[in-house]
Amino acid sequence: MEIFPPSVTKLWDEWEVRVLVLISLFLQIVLILLGDRRKYIPTNRIRVILWLGYLAADWIAAVCIGVLSNNQGDCEDDSSQQTNIIRAFWAPFLLLHLGGPDTITAYSMEDNELWLRHLLGLVVQFGGAFYIFLRAWKGMPLNILAIPMFVAGLIKYGERTWALRSASSSRFREAMLPRPDPGPNYAKIMDEHTLQRDQGFSVSFKPVPEPSTKVNCLDRDAPILQVGYSLFKTFKRLFADLILTFQDREDSQSFFHNTTWEKAFAVIEVELAFMYDVLYTKASVTYCRWGHLLRSVSLSFTVSTFVAFLLINKHGYSTIDLIITFLLLVGAIVLEMYAIMVLLSSDWTMLWLSKHKKTLKDKDEMDRANKRWSNSMAQYNLMSFCLQDKPIRWYLGLLQRFSYVYEMLEKHHYKTLIFQHLSDKSKGIKKERSDTNSRNYKELCAGRGDLVLKKEKYNCHSDLGWSVEEDFDQSILLWHIATDLLYYTDHQNQNRSSVKNPDCRTMSKMVSDYMLYLLVMCPFMLPDGIGQIRFQDSCAEAKQFLDDKKLVGEGRTEACQKLLAVNTEVPPLQLKGDKSKSVLFDACRLAKSLQSLEIAEKEKWEMMCDV
Known part of the structure; x- marks a missing residue:
């Protein structure tokens, strides 16, 4: 049939x-x-x-x-x-x-x-x-x-x-490994040294100076495409787990220390656009x-x-x-x-034109940036996810992790804050080539907020240091939830005009949501850990708390107030044990500690933004 x-x-x-x-x-x-x-x-x-x-x-x-x-x-x-x-x-x-x-x-x-x-x-x-x-x-x-x-x-x-x-x-x-370099013929040099010394000559050695590899186009007046391409050739080694030289680092730092945030972001956009083309398109063949x-x-x-x-x-x-x-x-x-x-119309062709004296104006090059990236930053918020008033069915469960939005950076002028923050940190490191300088760079890269908490004007490492000494994924969750709690309760309890620097306040919220997005959606970009388990357990505990308080579907401000009202004198680990990896009420403890700091509102949000 x-x-x-x-x-x-x-x-x-x-x-x-x-x-x-x-x-x-x-x-x-x-x-x-x-x-x-x-x-x-x-x-x-x-x-x-x-x-x-x-x-x-x-x-x-x-x-x-x-x-x-x-x-x-x-x-x-x-x-x-x-x-x-x-x-x-x-x-x-x-x-x-x-x-x-x-x-x-x-x-x-x-x-x-x-x-x-x-x-x-x-x-x-x-x-x-x-x-x-x-x-x-x-x-x-x-x-x-x-x-x-x-x-x-x-x-x-x-x-x-x-x-x-x-x-x-x-x-x-x-493709990026240099050609094998045996260096000067050591055996031959030593044979000649021994022969001349035996003949009675006085022989001494002088260290051979390293040739300078400084790139001339890393000039704040150079075309954006040329600088971006030069940095692309330098920093693409990081994608192959290769290291940079001192000269590479100093050249790039010198450029970014002496340029504007507009040009700095435009250069990075060009650099990443070249990297994208090499990894995901036929650029390596067609150009x-x-x-x-x-x-x-x-x-x-x-x-x-x-x-x-x-x-x-x-x-x-x-x-x-x-x-x-x-x-x-x-x-x-x-x-x-x-x-x-x-x-x-690609950057590769524009680069060729700029190298052949058909240079585009920087303004024209920056206007092309909308074709290089979205000018937005992904946002993922734990409280928003847990406050959903409709239960997620099994066939929507696969999509629940994609409930994030994108926040435009240009709209809120956050690029200025980001650039200034990173530039200030970089300028704080001495530029001499020394072991101390190298250790300073390693300390700066390994820093997870502890350097900020130890600053004299904050001096709160003894109270908050525990939050940045945990595993990296745990610190992200702690500070994300604590930032959310303070963001909504401070906005409710205080007149907006009393917050002298709302940009730092909003910037802290944006960076916090972005870090959670990386933890949930791009865990491969962060150090290995159990971030996914901690996030799931924290979500489960938050939903349980919101259900008990009949807050599902309500506003975030009320939910944050209820969470801060919970007595957290006893650390959750002592009461619950370590079976559940939730950090919800540890974050409440952190938020209360931040509230109790005897510093001005402006300085508190500046500190949170820096962390």
């Missing part, structure tokens, strides 16, 4: 390949349009669509090649023969689709590690497409036109595989001489094939198949032209 009637089966057999080919083309359009936009459109909708498109594109193209291969067989009549010929012509277009657009080669950095799998896929899929080509060969014009398209498809697929290989962790690190040559060959072959297709005799082919073939050719050309437009 058949599930589907014969008419439906026949219709599917006729349209199966057609539908798959059109879906594959549609996915390429989606990927090339959205692949680069995720840098500056930080919405989950874009990410989900791009993720689904990235995974489906390869799968659809591979399945389509398999179906085409399976359908190539003995032809019963001329009509079937014509169908096989024109559909075999679609095979190289599927190789083009497997090569993917220039704007995305990897969805995540882990995808780059699969370059060997893609190399195997290149061999297998090219073999399958070539098999289809051979089975359908009848010496017809369409058979001949498939040859240049095979070359274009092989180029595109090869570019993607090479880009993935270049961005893989092992290859990325190898080189070989890349330009391959692009020219691919585009010229595709355009030539399109022109020839318009001129050949198409009698006997299905009208629908001809339309699909036309769409594939036009789609390939349009996608290639769009990729060229992206290439010409």
Whole structure:
């Protein structure tokens, strides 16, 4: 007994390949349009669509090649023969689709590690497409036109595989290792030293000064793109777990100490944009001489094939198949032209122009920043999550961790505060090359707020030091909850005008929510720990408390007041033990300690912002 009637089966057999080919083309359009936009459109909708498109594109193209291969067989009549010929012509277009657009080669950095799998896929899929080509060969014009398209498809697929290989962790690190340097011939020098000393000469050694590697373009008057690219070449070593030299550090510090916050952020945006292109796009292939040559060959072959297709005799082919073939050719050309437009308007091209004395004004370069990142900072708030008045069903549980928002930095002028804070910290370190200086830098990098609490004007390390001496993830949760409690209760109990520096107050809240976002959504960016467990247990305890007090669905101010009203004289660990990793009421203790500090409101929020 058949599930589907014969008419439906026949219709599917006729349209199966057609539908798959059109879906594959549609996915390429989606990927090339959205692949680069995720840098500056930080919405989950874009990410989900791009993720689904990235995974489906390869799968659809591979399945389509398999179906085409399976359908190539003995032809019963001329009509079937014509169908096989024109559909075999679609095979190289599927190789083009497997090569993917220039704007995305990897969805995540882990995808780059699969370059060997893609190399195997290149061999297998090219073999399958070539098999289809051979089975359908009848010496017809369409058979001949498939040859240049095979070359274009092989180029595109090869570019993607090479880009993935270049961005893989092992290859990325190898590419930045300097050439082996044995240094001066020590054995030969010592032999000469011994010989001259035995002959009665007085021989002494002078230390060889290290050559200066200072980069001249790290000048506050240099073009933003050149400075950003120079810093990109310097700091990309950190992505390969390599260290920086003293000269690298001093050059970069000197630049940032003598520039404005606007230019500093613009330079960092350029630097990270270059890094993004290298890790997630075909930049390592397309922005080189070989890349330009391959692009020219691919585009010229595709355009030539399109022109020839318009001129050949198409009698006997299905009208629908001809339309699909036309769409594939036009789609390939349009996608290639769009990729060229992206290439010409990219930072890499602008950098080339600036190096050839066609310099853009800094204002023009900073105006391009909206195409480099979103100018926003992700926010995740524990209290907002726990106060949801609707229970999360099982099928929404997978999405509950994505309940975060983005706060625009430009709108609130927080970039100035961030830059000033980091600049002041950096300027506090002496610039001499010495062991003490090196220890100071290590202490600064390892500091987690204890340096702030020890400052003379605060002098509260004895009261609050315990909160920054815990595990890093625990400190994040403690200060996040405590900041939330003070933010809403202070706003309720005090006149807004009495808070002399509302920027520090709001900035503390924003940074606190951002750190929790990193803990929940990007734990791989933080030191190893049990942050996920602590967050879940803290959420569970907060929800239990809010349910008992009938506060679910109510405002955050009332919830914060109720939490601060709980007696926390006895440390929670003594009463509950350490089975639960919740830090909710430890954070309440921290908030009360902050409230009791005998410092001005302004200084308190400045301290919290610094921590």
